[in-house]
Amino acid sequence: MIMFVSFTTFILLTLLAASLLMTPSVYKKSNYLLALLFVLLASQMFMLTLRFWSQNMDAYGLTSIIATAIGPVIYSYVSTVLVGQQFGRNYILRHASLVAIMLIIQWQPLHASVLKDVLVLSSLSFYSIAVQKLILSNQIEQNQHNKTAIRIMRFVKLLAVFLLVMTVLDFIIFFEFLWADTLFSSVGLISAISFLATISLAATFIVLNRNQFVAWMFATKYSPKPAEASDDSGEQEHVIAKLKARVEGGKLYLSSDVSMQVLSEQMEMSSRLISRAINQCLGKSFRRYINDLRIEDAKKMLTDTDDNVLSIMFNVGFESKSNFNSEFYQHVGVSPLAYRKMSRQDT
Known part of the structure; x- marks a missing residue:
């Protein structure tokens, strides 16, 4: 048996x-x-x-x-x-x-x-x-x-x-x-x-x-796009205000799944209109806008908490350690660990 x-x-x-x-x-x-x-x-x-x-x-x-x-x-x-x-x-x-x-x-x-x-x-x-x-x-x-x-x-x-x-x-x-x-x-x-x-x-x-x-990825990719809206300067300011309320106010940038497609569906605007508004009003790309917000949060966590770098990386929305380190270095000029050490020496 x-x-x-x-x-x-x-x-x-x-x-x-x-x-x-x-x-x-x-x-x-x-x-x-x-x-x-x-x-x-x-x-x-x-x-x-x-x-x-x-x-x-x-x-x-x-x-x-x-x-x-x-x-x-x-x-x-x-x-x-x-x-x-x-x-x-x-x-x-x-x-x-x-x-x-x-x-x-x-x-x-x-x-x-x-x-x-x-x-x-x-x-x-x-x-x-x-x-x-x-x-x-x-x-x-x-x-x-x-x-x-x-x-x-x-x-x-x-x-x-x-x-x-x-x-x-x-x-x-x-x-x-x-x-x-x-x-x-x-x-x-x-x-x-x-x-x-x-x-x-x-x-x-x-x-x-x-x-x-x-x-879910296939359903998101092939879902119908919202109707196009006009893109004059007044409309762009409205788009940026709505964008900041969604992304910064709602902490949407912390989601690893955030994308132009997701944002377009939530704001009920075309991705082309949102992208053009970000480029002309903020002077950066959508990805740079999101990563800049993430890096600023990461800097605060490195200074104010004792969490390890991997935990902070996930908490601010990055999925790849190499991508996080590269973006952080490009934004700050030093690695995350070096930034934590420097910030604590200054206090």
Whole structure:
């Protein structure tokens, strides 16, 4: 019975990974990474099935090495997203050494397999705790205007859940021989595996729902344009007044989805009229007008708060760190971190 449940879960996770790879999405890289994680989890379930079948402690040796490797990979990704930390040569060498030790132990006699299991459990437990701590201590403030920040944080938390699931699963694998002879333990193991499958289904449902944004993008792009209005000087002043009330008064510039098309629909004016009014009355392009407002808010946040640069970037409406740094440098003449340091030295 236990072999049937674990093997069925393996098939389920494999199908989920294949579905993610074949599903069209504007977030292909996230889909590929998540599909890879499901494949790794499926391989753990398959090797667990082999262990129940052959009673062989070395049946899941390769996936033990993979499980040891996946923790640092997820930690590196989460750390880069939240705090912008890049890992150098020493970190990579330490991690490579750990994997090399796992390979050496894999080729040793059966009595060494306990040490291998201990290394797997220690590595997964350490990185699972480290990722959870990193998320809690560097939580990005999820600005209601910026849906990208919310989606990224959901994906980061999904990776953290996956790492936790890997840890729990390997603890189950380590102790399953102690439980195999008792009805209570068998029921507990089946419940745990069913729980893992439920988490996988829920995670996949969340990720696949992102495709609704694709439908929204098409609907916005091909929606009919409002009627053209006259563009004399008096009309342009009226457009600018209405523009500032919408964009500055309503903080519309903080939205990562703001565009000339969205603004045109909300103001019920043509995009050509709005663009011409911005060019002639403000002396700048629409994109420059929006980014100037964002940079001014970013300057205030850098001076008045201790939020990290990535959090500030999302809060003012930018989606790309390189774009934010480039715009900030062009507007201020220094990087965001340098500006924070200079402004606090002056006070």
